[in-house]
Amino acid sequence: MAVETAANIRKGNVIEHTDGQLYVVLKAESFRPGKGTPTTTIDMRRISDGIKVSNTFKTQDKLERAFVEEVDYNYLYEDGENYIFMHPETFEQLMVPAAMVGDSAPLLQENMTVVLQMFNDVAVSISFPARMTFEITETEPVVKGQTASSSYKPAILENGMRVMVPPHIGVGTRIIINTEEMTYETRAKD
Structure with a gap:
């Protein structure tokens, strides 16, 4: 685990929160008022059950960033509440829940390459081409x-x-x- 300041947390990062759970960052916004303490509001989704939470931190607060491996996968098809991806070299298929893809689902096109962030061989976040x-x-x-x-x-x-x-x-x-x-x-x- 790497320690990051709240101001350096970005969308797609995976952090270990104070409750010991892993969360994927959906949105991070910093606010610097003229007077007072600068803050960062982070919207995140708990990986274990998909519950979304929003927390506000001081920009210099330290957060534990989990080490995730970024792996390219090809999108195959939608199967009910899941999306099926395939590793381009091993041809291993991976089922990703619709909740993880979220509002970005319309972006998925057959055979497109996306980056899945993997933690302990489980997909925790998805990144599309910019x-x-x-x-x-x-x-x-x-x-x-x-x-x-x-x-x-x-x-x-x-x-x-x-x-x-x-x-x-x-x-x-x-x-x-x-x-x-x-x-x-x-x-x-x-």
Whole structure:
């Protein structure tokens, strides 16, 4: 186990909390007020039973970070409440509960490579590529003269996800989204 300050904890880290349980970090935000003590709020999910908790720490508080091994796996298919992944070299299949994938489930595409964080041969967290390309299947029509506007409009992607895109983006356009924030980044070059 490595000791980290609360300010250095990031999404996807696995920490051992004071109750002796392992938690995977879902979100970590630091707050530095003009006066007073800077704090870090960490939203995390207990690995043993999936319960989510939110704790606030002083930014200099020490937390135990568990050693996790990052292993590439290929996504195969969804099986009820689980997702099935395969190790690309050993062809060993691994079942991952839907709760661990969470809101990122629409990002899964057949045969895509993801990084699973493993602790004692058990998957505890999943990481997707930072950017992914999708095609827009539904959005409002392009309005001439609106390209310089700073407003965004809703669009539905091929996987059913909903993102906000600039007004000049139309149906059939391939876009790159930021998978961490689930936001539009740029138009794809392909």
